[in-house]
Amino acid sequence: MPHKVTISRLKLHDFRNYASIALGLDGRHVVLTGANGAGKTNLMEAISFLSPGRGLRRAVYADVAREGAAGGFSVFAAVDGMQGEIEIGTGTESGDEGQSRRLRLNGTPARSVDELLDHLRVIWLTPSMDGLFTGPSADRRRFLDRLVLSLDPEHGRRAADFEKAMRGRNRLLAEPRPDPQWLSALERQMAELGVAMALARRELVGLLAGIVEASRDAGPFPSAVMSLIGFLDEDLDRPAYEIEERYAALLADGRYRDAAAGRTLDGPHRVDLLIRHREKDMDAARCSTGEQKALLVGLVLAHAGLVASMTDHAPVLLLDEISAHLDEGRRAALFDRVDGLGGQTFMTGTDCAMFEALGDRARYLTVANGTIDED
Numbered sequence: 001m002p003h004k005v006t007i008s009r010l011k012l013h014d015f016r017n018y019a020s021i022a023l024g025l026d027g028r029h030v031v032l033t034g035a036n037g038a039g040k041t042n043l044m045e046a047i048s049f050l051s052p053g054r055g056l057r058r059a060v061y062a063d064v065a066r067e068g069a070a071g072g073f074s075v076f077a078a079v080d081g082m083q084g085e086i087e088i089g090t091g092t093e094s095g096d097e098g099q100s101r102r103l104r105l106n107g108t109p110a111r112s113v114d115e116l117l118d119h120l121r122v123i124w125l126t127p128s129m130d131g132l133f134t135g136p137s138a139d140r141r142r143f144l145d146r147l148v149l150s151l152d153p154e155h156g157r158r159a160a161d162f163e164k165a166m167r168g169r170n171r172l173l174a175e176p177r178p179d180p181q182w183l184s185a186l187e188r189q190m191a192e193l194g195v196a197m198a199l200a201r202r203e204l205v206g207l208l209a210g211i212v213e214a215s216r217d218a219g220p221f222p223s224a225v226m227s228l229i230g231f232l233d234e235d236l237d238r239p240a241y242e243i244e245e246r247y248a249a250l251l252a253d254g255r256y257r258d259a260a261a262g263r264t265l266d267g268p269h270r271v272d273l274l275i276r277h278r279e280k281d282m283d284a285a286r287c288s289t290g291e292q293k294a295l296l297v298g299l300v301l302a303h304a305g306l307v308a309s310m311t312d313h314a315p316v317l318l319l320d321e322i323s324a325h326l327d328e329g330r331r332a333a334l335f336d337r338v339d340g341l342g343g344q345t346f347m348t349g350t351d352c353a354m355f356e357a358l359g360d361r362a363r364y365l366t367v368a369n370g371t372i373d374e375d
């Protein structure tokens with residue numbers, strides 16, 4: 001069994017509709033129930049800030065600070081994490097431009113928010129991900145990259161550096177007579193970073209496929225068959241330096257075309273993640289809403305299992321409004337799978353009765369108007 005990572009205390013200040021709350025938790029799962037607009041998702045979002053990035057809503061930080069409050073927001077958590085106990089403080093202060101948030105670990109400013117990954121991994125499933133299979137490919141790439149990032153903390157930096165090099169190349173190509181040497185240097189950089197990104201994604205998809213396969217008969221969640229298309233598909237089995245050469249050559253050959261298009265047409269930024277429902281042998285996009293939700297739940301659980309086995313620590317799981325789409329049998333199966341992961345999971349719903357099958361494996365909290373009561 002992987003080690004358990006638990007959030008034992010959580011304090012929010014001027015965070016969305018919370019003026020100031022402090023919660024003591026006991027390591028069990030947490031169920032948050034309350035009316036629409038009570039603040040359930042806001043609390044989940046606060047926990048998602050314990051991982052790098054802009055959280056489960058991909059928020060603009062200026063929107064996170066409580067309306068009417070004078071300064072920024074803060075989230076404080078005491079976590080029994082991957083390297084023992086740690087106190088994590090994150091937020092913004094008045095005067096911050098809203099583009100970054102501060103992070104303190106045991107009171108000391110961290111160099112980067114990526115340092116959070118040394119202490120815990122947070123994975124979430126929210127209703128806004130329901131359109132994943134039918135929406136734009138950018139959403140699937142983002143989903144995939146978050147999966148990769150939770151196993152490979154370098155992935156975010158790599159993707160950001162790739163984007164930067166690509167923007168530089170696009171700008172240069174827009175000039176009347178771009179310097180070919182400068183272009184080559186940027187393309188070489190893109191090749192190195194882009195191929196590393198593609199290989200990291202491919203590795204994740206392979207590892208996840210193994211977990212999905214192993215848990216195929218573990219309940220009512222269908223299994224997903226995933227594949228990546230759109231970037232050097234046939235070449236990714238070659239040694240990395242050969243793939244880099246191939247991509248650098250593609251970029252050099254594509255300069256006129258890309259200059260005319262005003263963007264780079266080949267690269268890991270054009271990849272799509274194809275997902276099929278294995279049991280039905282059908283494209284996920286053509287499955288019913290309920291089938292898509294069940295596929296997504298299966299995928300997220302598989303990913304949580306992968307993170308647990310790779311890091312030897314169970315991730316903190318956030319399942320927002322999970323109960324709504326699942327019938328009683330599926331809900332009970334979900335709770336058992338979640339419990340079997342060995343970590344702490346936070347779940348929300350409007351109706352406490354939906355969580356009956358969890359019994360005393362969870363702590364139940366009622367949210368109302370930015371306040372929280374223990375049941």
Ligand SMILES: Nc1ncnc2c1ncn2[C@@H]1O[C@H](COP(=O)(O)OP(=O)(O)OP(=O)(O)O)[C@@H](O)[C@H]1O
Binds near residue numbers: 017036065350367
């Ligand atoms: N910066 C902010 N300041 C104050 N209130 C905010 C801020 N941002 C969002 N809110 C409010 O927080 C409230 C709670 O939102 P939240 O999404 O957490 O609700 P919820 O309990 O998950 O509801 P639902 O069941 O409808 O999903 C909303 O009424 C929203 O308008």
